[in-house]
Amino acid sequence: MDIARLRTDTPGCAAVAHLNNAGAALPPSPVIEAVNRHFALESTIGAYEAAERNEAAVRHFYDAVAGLVGASADEIAYVENATRAWDMAFYSVPFADGDRILTTTTEYSSNAIAYQQMAAAKGARVDVVPDEADGTLSLDALEAELRKGDVRLVSLNHIPTHNGLVNPAAEVGRLCREHGVLYLLDACQSVGQLAIDVDEIGCDMLSATGRKYLRGPRGTGFLYVRRDILRTLVPPFLDLHAATWKAPDGFELRDDARRFETWERYVAGQIGLGVAADYAADLGMTDIETHVTRLAAELREELAVRPGVTVLDKGARPSGIVTFSVDGHDPAAIKAAAREHDVNITVTNPLSHGYDPDARPAAVRASVHYYNTDEELERLLAVLPRK
Known part of the structure; x- marks a missing residue:
């Protein structure tokens, strides 16, 4: 990739x-x-009239996002954010008394709240699958839980926000297919960062946001739902569009x-998200993934040899996503x-990952993208406090 051009x-x-x-x-710039x-x-002409005039650009969103994740356009819904996309998928699952929901220790507390609400309302049970020693979801433990039966849904995040790992999404998909269990993947941190193919992953539903690695407008997101299961899912609320x-x-x-979907939406954002999907596809998701992975590895290496870090x-x-602490510094x-x-960096919040048995105090989080440079990593290192 021509990083200088991309930065311009x-x-x-x-x-x-x-x-x-x-x-x-x-x-x-094209998204902006x-x-x-x-x-x-x-x-200038009115919001309804503008939507009619730009109808082709609005429709293009579905083709652009579908192409990015290996889906068909009729399997894509435009939703205002990843949380709402995930909610629409999760709350459409027909849970019943005794159903089990399997998730991971790195699950977002926002999703965990929904699990607990469903458990209270429908009598479902939430079971957290343990990790391997390195923190990755244990596939052996997941398979053992699936063999016990009564699993209605496996739901996990592809990339947690707070510890730098990538969960084995495709391997989870294989197990879910073998056991005939629905699989919901929260991909808010992976779409735009990793090469994603929903058929290779084997998920039935996937939620994502526009504002993160996809570089789209804030207040945009999308939901993928596999065509084969669409008719089995009734959204939690409907309107004259749905x-x-x-x-x-x-x-x-x-x-x-x-x-x-709902009829009312951020139309400019939908158009912009389609442009963002095109932009990522034109660059090539494999090249994006390679560059992001390399930069993050370089940053980890530099941090690892720094005293007190x-x-x-x-x-x-x-x-x-790179997380770290500096001894004696908040x-x-x-x-x-x-x-x-x-x-620009941020801080992780341990309250956002309530199932994590190793939840630690807040940490510094730096997350790189393909337009970042080695010089910017040096700028970060230069402003960190020294022991």
């Missing part, structure tokens, strides 16, 4: 060393321009993934000091 194409690179891509990445053009059109009114007292659901990442396969203070030097 990213206006924010001129202002900051942005190492908070797991929070929200800097958007490229697409969103701004549509918003300007709305302000279903058709059948007078006097009936309705008919759409037969595609757009049954998980402890790299906290786990897993056999590392991601672009992570929030490190974040604030870096911000004063125009270096």
Whole structure:
């Protein structure tokens, strides 16, 4: 990849060393321009009229995102964020008393709250699958749980936000298919960072956001639902976009993934997210993954030899998320000091990962992307406190 050109194409690179891509990445110019053009059109001719005029760009979103993750356009829904996309999938599963939900120790507390709500409402049970010694989800333990039976859903995150690992999503998919169990993958940190193919992974549902590694607008996301299971899932709420009114007292659901959408949406954002998907696909997800992995490995190596610094990442396969601590220094203070030097990093929150038995105090998190450079890593290292 031509990193110099990509940085020129990213206006924010001129202002900051942005190492908070797991929070929200800097958007490229084509995404910025697409969103701004549509918003300007709305302000000029009206929002409904602008949507009609740009109907082709709105529709293109489905093809662009489907192509990026190896799906078909009718398996993609536009949703306002990854959390809502995940919610629409999870709450559509017909849980019953005695059903089991299997998840991982690194699950987001936001999703865990939904599990507990479903357990209280439907009598389902949540079982947390233990990890291997390196922190990765144990496939042997998962298979043992599946053999016990009564599993309605396996639900896990592809990349946790707080410890740098990549869970073995495709291997989990293989086990779920063997045991005939639904599989929901939270891919909010992996889409745009890793090469994703939903058929290779074998997930039935996948949720993702626009604002992180995909470099799309904030307030955008999408949901993939495998065509084979669409008709078995009823979204938790519907409107006249998701279903058709059948007078006097009936309705008919759409037969595609757009049954998980609502009619009102951030149209400029949907257009921009489609452009972001095209942008990533044009660069090549394999090349993006290679570059992100290399930069993150370099940062870990530099941090590991620095006195007083402890790299906290786990897993056999590392991601672009790097977490660490500095002896005697508060992570929030490190974040604030870096911000004063125009270096963006953030802090992990242990309350966000309630199932993690090794939950530790807050840590510093730096997350790299392909437009970052070795010089920006040096800028981060230079602002870190020394022992």
